[in-house]
Amino acid sequence: MALMQSADTRYSKPVLVAVNKPFDDEDGLQALRSHPLFRNLRPRDLENLIQQSRRLRLGHHQLLYRQDMPAHHFFFVISGRLRLYRLDSSGIDRTLDSIAPGDCFAEVMIYADPPRYACYAEALKSSEVLMIPVKAYRELLDQHPEYAQAALSHYAKRAVTRFHDLEIMTVQNARDRLIRYLIDLLPNGTEQGGEVELPLPKCLVASRLAMQPETFSRILADLKSNGLVRVNRSKLFISDPQRLIEISQ
Amino acid sequence: MALMQSADTRYSKPVLVAVNKPFDDEDGLQALRSHPLFRNLRPRDLENLIQQSRRLRLGHHQLLYRQDMPAHHFFFVISGRLRLYRLDSSGIDRTLDSIAPGDCFAEVMIYADPPRYACYAEALKSSEVLMIPVKAYRELLDQHPEYAQAALSHYAKRAVTRFHDLEIMTVQNARDRLIRYLIDLLPNGTEQGGEVELPLPKCLVASRLAMQPETFSRILADLKSNGLVRVNRSKLFISDPQRLIEISQ
DNA sequence: CTGAGTAATTGACTTAACTCAAAGATTAGT
């Protein structure tokens, strides 16, 4: 399994010391300004925080941090896409989350004690992230306690999401897990249909849902043959979510 | 399946309107005072918060709140034990967490938007909880922003735990999921052995781990016959966690 | 202490999902 070696063999560059280019442009920082963790900051404070941060470019499959590494930074995705995963003792790679541009990750490290990354993070394609010192954000919160509310409600939202993810995983059969996962990806809720883009390659969605890639492929083929989804590469079109839900019983 | 009817048939009492007795004794509030969310509060503030709270007694299997109900309170467990679960469209009951005395739950509702419970909560045996108005705690944080740090680090811890729970569920086979679950219950880490008490009846641990009770029972019997665990009711003795971990590959 | 009701175990059987293998399709990098 190719994934097994990913963390240790495939990446020669030292982790977290990727080249940073001077911080002269504003691309991608518009999204930062509207992120819940940052949008309430006074411009001065935000600028100061950005000054203390570094922009990192990550290549395809490049590792950003390792599980259990001391965590001095959290991250904001400017472009590309990343994935969070863990490796167990037998080297099996288990995908836990994928992160899109405009999202933060490892932000929980701001208040984690001890601050150690709970998983590996790697770029799924060439990506840019803003690497924000945990200390800097924390000092900002200490100086301006009124900023805490944004952080609290962000953390609350994160906790609810994780809880929901956990719920999907207590679904006992692979087909229903996949259906639940797809329904959750639907942008406009379960009433209308819509197009869904898988945030990960299919083999990693399979890993995320605790099934084999072959099983994933077969289930999708089956849903397709029943007219429940229309598949185009990593884009799925779901015309009737309600019917999908009924199927998953 | 008896569980299927639990939320709708078995409980006749209206939810969240259980009798509250006058708040004259201090039993169980010692634990409250040392909980991360409360231990930093000035005595006056804590007293005030408690004044606005109610103590609820819950009977065996009594429902405390329902999934999707507007959430005006969060809870601290004084005695007994509760369980959080969800019901899906087909009525299947899926256990997501169990809560012991000294723990808080639904505290994420303080900053959730909209504040709606993400699951059902019921007492597993007769229990007492403190029902704290979300509004009261929130006002406290607004008045004393310095309290926010405790809340943030509590939320961070919660998020890490949920992430870890999710990780267990991405383990693909039932045996390894159970082993991982047991290891995590071990109080003294994975080096030394120890006794573990299942926080839920076995059939609910099975539900939490996305397997059938029969499967749970068979796996445990197998571990037992291999001398890996010693079972006594809901207490398990694990002499050599290291060996258990090796087995789970 | 006792009995009703629930929970746990065990057996026999069935099915869903995994494994291995090989062929196609897609993607990334030159």
Add this chain to the structure above:
DNA sequence: ACTAATCTTTGAGTTAAGTCAATTACTCAG
């Protein structure tokens, strides 16, 4: 555009886990 690598699909055979059913063991209220 081309090639190499990786991902995806499909098939065939095997195994893990689910289902159904029956028995035994607990638990708790009276």
